[in-house]
Amino acid sequence: MPTSETGPVEPGTASRPAARVPTDRKRQPSGDEARARAMRAAISVIAEKGTAALRMSDIAERAGMSTGHILYHFGKKDRLLLEVLAWSQADLWARFRQAADRAASPAEKLDLFVRFYLPRDQGDERYALWTQVLAQGHDEAGRRILTELLDGWDERLEAIVREGQDLGHFADVDLPEFTIRAVAMLSGLSEDVMFGRARWRHTSPHAFALAALARELRPEGRELRPEGRD
Template sequence: MRAAISVIAEKGTAGLRMSDIAARAGMSTGHILYHFGKKDRLLLEVLAWSQADLWTRFQQAADQAASPAEKLDLFVRFYLPRHPGDERYALWTQVLTQHHDEAGRQVLTELLDGWDERLEAILREGRDLGQFTDVDLPEFTVRAVAMLSGLSEDVMFGRPRWQHASVHTFALSALERELRPTGQ
């Protein structure tokens, strides 16, 4: 899976060959084809594996967080790409541009919904503890994730506006402004 992510980040999906992944993983192309069948399935499987790994690391960090505000900070950190060549985010962009059958669309929907569910849980906890204002959770989540996705595109593209500013700080500040309880 790691070999596939690195090859996809380097070549994109258009130039991706199963033989490149096999060579990077130290396996035969037949072995890769046996397990995945075709490239589209491989990409979805790698994306699902990558997200499971990311969410495990996020949950471990969130379990150590002292407050919903710290969990929100972690959510933003884990959501945004780290740099323009971020392999995980490159994989997302490559997979999202492919045409998928119903089963593939279902996998992608579940992965995307996973981000929403994690954010809503943080918001609900913060609201219940009185640390966040009472917002419409689904509506706020849609706006927050849309903003983070747009900022992620800026990072992946390498927009110069982020050379001297932190995209993480910008995003977190925007979310916190809306979540700040009245009077604080």
């Protein structure tokens, strides 16, 4: 369940509540501006209160919008949760793509993938959103949306590894099996970070994950290290 902050590269967000925007009913935002503001407010409120206690009025207050405006955009809570998650991931993928386009090598893209996937700390709002949404019951359409979002990260990882293999930078691993192992490991590490396991207080989950992936992908007799990174 990947996550990242609203900054250009680094993942995670702080656990502090977002500032509430005063509601001006005479000038409500419209179109993309309104949806983006509502989405950001929803992510913050869900991380803070969870889905069970979530009210549309809480999102409206946080966004500085009217409750009617929120209802107009989302209709009901079940739809809201899926739409917010999809919007959050689209925003994250766009940032990842921008960073990956500047990367000097597949090894650096792999480093970025790990950074974007893992939460920074227990207060990561995007990862909290993932856990809240996955815990809900979903109909077939909802499960299809969630599956597509999860599969999207598998596909990105496979594309990075395939590029590295084509260039001779990565070993010739079985790609589907490697992806399953890699994503399972990253998900387990993410849960540890969100739970606050003590073993990660003095060890970087990112460094641990990258070293584990490098052991599988390192071509014989070569070192796998992203250019320009420690």
